[in-house]
Amino acid sequence: MVDDTLLSMLLEAENEFISGEEISRRLSISRTAVWKKINKLRSLGYEFEAISHKGYRIIVSPDFLDPLTLTNAIHTTVMGSKVEVIKTTFSTQEDARRRAEQGAAEGTLIIAEEQTGGKGRLGRKWFSPYGKGIWMSLILRPQQPLKFASQLTLLTGVAVCRAIRQVTGLEVGIKWPNDILIQKRKICGILLESAIEDNVMRYCIAGIGISVNVDDNDYPDELKTIATSLKIESGSTVNRTLLIAAVMEEFETLYQIYQQKGFRPIINLWEALSLNLNEEVIVHSHQGIQEGIAVGLDSSGALLVDMGMGEIKPVISGDVKLK
Amino acid sequence: MVDDTLLSMLLEAENEFISGEEISRRLSISRTAVWKKINKLRSLGYEFEAISHKGYRIIVSPDFLDPLTLTNAIHTTVMGSKVEVIKTTFSTQEDARRRAEQGAAEGTLIIAEEQTGGKGRLGRKWFSPYGKGIWMSLILRPQQPLKFASQLTLLTGVAVCRAIRQVTGLEVGIKWPNDILIQKRKICGILLESAIEDNVMRYCIAGIGISVNVDDNDYPDELKTIATSLKIESGSTVNRTLLIAAVMEEFETLYQIYQQKGFRPIINLWEALSLNLNEEVIVHSHQGIQEGIAVGLDSSGALLVDMGMGEIKPVISGDVKLK
Numbered sequence: 001m002v003d004d005t006l007l008s009m010l011l012e013a014e015n016e017f018i019s020g021e022e023i024s025r026r027l028s029i030s031r032t033a034v035w036k037k038i039n040k041l042r043s044l045g046y047e048f049e050a051i052s053h054k055g056y057r058i059i060v061s062p063d064f065l066d067p068l069t070l071t072n073a074i075h076t077t078v079m080g081s082k083v084e085v086i087k088t089t090f091s092t093q094e095d096a097r098r099r100a101e102q103g104a105a106e107g108t109l110i111i112a113e114e115q116t117g118g119k120g121r122l123g124r125k126w127f128s129p130y131g132k133g134i135w136m137s138l139i140l141r142p143q144q145p146l147k148f149a150s151q152l153t154l155l156t157g158v159a160v161c162r163a164i165r166q167v168t169g170l171e172v173g174i175k176w177p178n179d180i181l182i183q184k185r186k187i188c189g190i191l192l193e194s195a196i197e198d199n200v201m202r203y204c205i206a207g208i209g210i211s212v213n214v215d216d217n218d219y220p221d222e223l224k225t226i227a228t229s230l231k232i233e234s235g236s237t238v239n240r241t242l243l244i245a246a247v248m249e250e251f252e253t254l255y256q257i258y259q260q261k262g263f264r265p266i267i268n269l270w271e272a273l274s275l276n277l278n279e280e281v282i283v284h285s286h287q288g289i290q291e292g293i294a295v296g297l298d299s300s301g302a303l304l305v306d307m308g309m310g311e312i313k314p315v316i317s318g319d320v321k322l323k
Numbered sequence: 324m325v326d327d328t329l330l331s332m333l334l335e336a337e338n339e340f341i342s343g344e345e346i347s348r349r350l351s352i353s354r355t356a357v358w359k360k361i362n363k364l365r366s367l368g369y370e371f372e373a374i375s376h377k378g379y380r381i382i383v384s385p386d387f388l389d390p391l392t393l394t395n396a397i398h399t400t401v402m403g404s405k406v407e408v409i410k411t412t413f414s415t416q417e418d419a420r421r422r423a424e425q426g427a428a429e430g431t432l433i434i435a436e437e438q439t440g441g442k443g444r445l446g447r448k449w450f451s452p453y454g455k456g457i458w459m460s461l462i463l464r465p466q467q468p469l470k471f472a473s474q475l476t477l478l479t480g481v482a483v484c485r486a487i488r489q490v491t492g493l494e495v496g497i498k499w500p501n502d503i504l505i506q507k508r509k510i511c512g513i514l515l516e517s518a519i520e521d522n523v524m525r526y527c528i529a530g531i532g533i534s535v536n537v538d539d540n541d542y543p544d545e546l547k548t549i550a551t552s553l554k555i556e557s558g559s560t561v562n563r564t565l566l567i568a569a570v571m572e573e574f575e576t577l578y579q580i581y582q583q584k585g586f587r588p589i590i591n592l593w594e595a596l597s598l599n600l601n602e603e604v605i606v607h608s609h610q611g612i613q614e615g616i617a618v619g620l621d622s623s624g625a626l627l628v629d630m631g632m633g634e635i636k637p638v639i640s641g642d643v644k645l646k
Contacts, residue, residue: 121520145639147470150522177521194519197444198500199473199624200640301522316468317523 006037007046010058011072019055063213064131065111065240073245078107079138079255080248086110088130090117093193093207096137100195100203104139111136111244118209120189121178122319126209127227129218134210134240138251141203146196149204150301150316151263153178153192156206158269159254160188163246164210168234173275176294176303176320180210181275184322185228187211208247212238267297276320281305285318294320329360330369333381334395342378386536387454388434388563396568401430402461402578403571409433411453413440416516416530419460423518423526429464434567441532443512444501445642449532450550452541457533457563461574464526469519472527473624473639474586476501476515479529481592482577483511486569487533491557496598499617499626499643503533504598507645508551510534531570535561590620599643604628608641617643 005027009018023034038048038056045062061069067083074080082105089095089112096110115135118126128135142152157178164172164180164187172182180188191207214229230238257265271277276294283290283305292305295312302314328350332341346357361371361379368385384392390406397403405428412418412435419433435458441449451458465475480501487495487503487510495505503511514530537552553561580588594600599617606613606628615628618635625637 146472149469149519153521192521196472196515196517196519198476198515198640317521 006034007041008068008072010041010056011069013057015057017049017051017054017057019053022055061241063237063240065113065244069241070111070244073241074248075245076107076248076252079252080107080109080244081105082108084108084110086112088112088114088116091115091119092135092137093119093191093205096139096205096207097193097195100139100205106139106141108139109136109244109248110139119191119207120209121191126189127211127214127219127223128209129214132214132218133212133229134208134244134247136208136244138206138208138248139203140206142201144201146199146201147300148263149192149194149201150177151258151266152204152206153190154270154297154301155254155258155266156190156192156208156251158266158273159251160190160208160210160247161273162269163243163250164188164230166250167243167246168230168238170230170233174270174273175275175322176281176315177301182228182233186226187228187230187233206251210243212240212243263299263301267299270297275322276303279322282321283315283318284321285315287318329357330364330391331395333364333379334392336380338380340372340374340377340380342376345378384564386560386563388436388567392564393434393567396564397571398568399430399571399575402575403430403432403567404428405431407431407433409435411435411437411439414438414442415458415460416442416514416528419462419528419530420516420518423462423528427462429462431462432459432567432571433462434459442514442530443532444514449512450534450537450542450546451532452537455537455541456535456552457531457567457570459531459567461529461531461571462526463529465524467524469522469524470623471586472515472517472524473500474581474589475527475529476513477593477620477624478577478581478589479513479515479531479574481589481596482574483513483531483533483570484596485592486566486573487511487553489573490566490569491553491561493553493556495596497593497596498645499597499599499604499638500624505551505556509549510551510553510556529574533566533570535563535566586622586624590622593620598645599626602645605644606638606641607644608638610641 020031020034024031046058047060048056049059050056065085067085070083092110092112112135114130115128118128120126157174161172161174161180170182172180175181178190179186188210192204194204195202211229213231216232219227281294292307294303295306296304298304298314302316305313305315307313343354343357347354369381370383371379372382373379388408390408393406415433415435437453438451438458441451443449480497484495484497484503493505495503498504501513502509511533515527517527518525534552536554539555542550604617615630617626618629619627621627621637625639628636628638630636
């Protein structure tokens with residue numbers, strides 16, 4: 001593992017140099033020992049600028065997810081304030097659920113480099129190859145009536161969409177309820193699972209899967225035409241640590257707005273990012289298949305679809321296809 | 324394990340005799356082998372009436388829970404149509420959740436002779452000693468909007484209360500939302516846990532704990548004054564198999580009524596069994612402690628409490644104490 005004390009010191013300094021002398025003094029170790037520790041970090045993929053009389057600063061962090069690097073990068077109070085990184089797991093949703101049952105606090109974030117049984121909505125699988133994406137689950141403990149569960153789904157979509165736009169500049173948008181697309185291809189899936197006791201929400205796990213640096217030839221054939229990645233679309237590797245931090249920060253901001261001012265401001269932000277609004281949609285639900293034009297969200301988070309003849313129908317669950 | 328084929332034949336015959344000759348013919352075994360199998364069942368606690376030229380019939384089934392005996396005793400289409408009995412487990416709620424995630428059908432029933440980590444509402448523990456009670460979890464897959472989750476809690480309470488009355492004759496009643504009491508002492512607890520994806524209920528686990536044959540000196544000191552059992556109250560051992568069957572049958576009947584006619588008939592049955600109605604109650608919820616008089620249920624399942632001055636307040640969650 002990484003030597004936390006030295007790395008933490010260097011990460012906290014951000015772009016400032018720290019001299020070998022200062023490191024030696026603060027860690028109570030010899031200059032030779034400092035040098036050895038710096039080399040240890042180099043072997044893990046960190047790169048440093050080293051200037052005589054000024055000292056060291058980190059210029060490249062390796063492309064693996066490290067709890068300490070993440071914690072330093074995430075500037076929030078609650079969301080992502082505790083981060084756990086797992087190399088390979090079946091499903092971060094399941095891991096987060098276990099932590100939540102054990103009493104983990106709101107904002108606890110579980111991230112994996114790889115999921116072998118990644119879950120999507122409606123029992124679908126989620127492709128989660130090693131080191132290529134952000135496969136993570138955030139524990140929430142919202143104090144709100146049950147009927148607002150779907151509002152949190154939409155809020156999460158807005159937070160992730162805004163974070164991706166901010167970090168990559170890509171014009172990603174939201175397909176109701178919670179897919180994030182670019183050029184009609186999926187770049188991110190969101191799954192909110194809640195545990196209810198009687199009629200009280202005990203906790204909610206927001207699962208977020210972002211295909212960050214997945215390459216075209218990583219995808220199995222059946223996904224090639226419907227999925228893409230931030231790297232494929234932008235042409236360059238995207239720093240996952242920065243993107244995770246941006247998602248946590250956006251989420252925390254929106255969650256505070258939501259708790260203080262209700263769902264209306266979230267609807268406005270959602271509609272601004274929506275790919276469905278004023279577009280023809282095909283609604284697949286357990287009531288069958290119907291066509292109409294999406295006209296907005298209602299206060300519960302249902303998609304309002306104009307079915308023609310002035311009939312506006314709220315779609316509560318199901319799938320929506322862009323025509 | 325029990326020899327299923329012979330036991331099944333004898334159980335299905337109910338009070339009719341089956342001759343050794345018929346058993347021998349139907350199982351294609353010798354009369355001596357029949358005799359050995361009967362003795363094997365005797366060693367497990369079954370008692371038979373054996374009459375020359377008539378044959379055998381079961382007069383006493385042993386006091387352990389056996390899937391085959393249960394399946395024969397439960398006369399339903401869905402509820403309890405598949406039964407799993409575990410000797411000792413941490414929590415049947417957790418076991419049922421795993422089964423539900425694996426796709427177990429509605430009506431699957433998980434029963435344990437003992438729970439080492441039995442759960443009650445609000446994170447409380449549930450005392451579940453070996454062989455002394457009914458500690459079980461029923462998998463439900465209701466097709467209904469999320470907001471009706473608490474209606475199922477109340478329905479379960481009515482089903483269990485009616486089954487206990489029917490089997491034991493004891494005048495048990497319901498304390499809102501879902502405790503079953505006799506003489507102000509608790510005899511049964513109910514816990515409904517639901518798994519929600521976005522705003523759709525994937526499944527619901529109805530946990531039912533009935534203190535059937537628990538003796539006074541089984542209870543730890545802190546429970547002695549607040550808990551009792553069917554055996555303590557009735558003065559005799561209650562057959563758990565019959566009671567489980569009665570609960571499944573009542574549940575299935577009420578669940579059908581609920582799906583066909585809505586919640587109103589369930590409200591009426593609940594109110595008839597309620598210990599709170601027209602009584603002073605103290606409401607403990609996250610809004611604090613308040614007093615009032617319970618006047619009924621609203622259509623969502625909230626307890627309506629008259630706080631005085633004509634103010635009727637719906638209590639959605641929390642604890643209610645009888646004054």
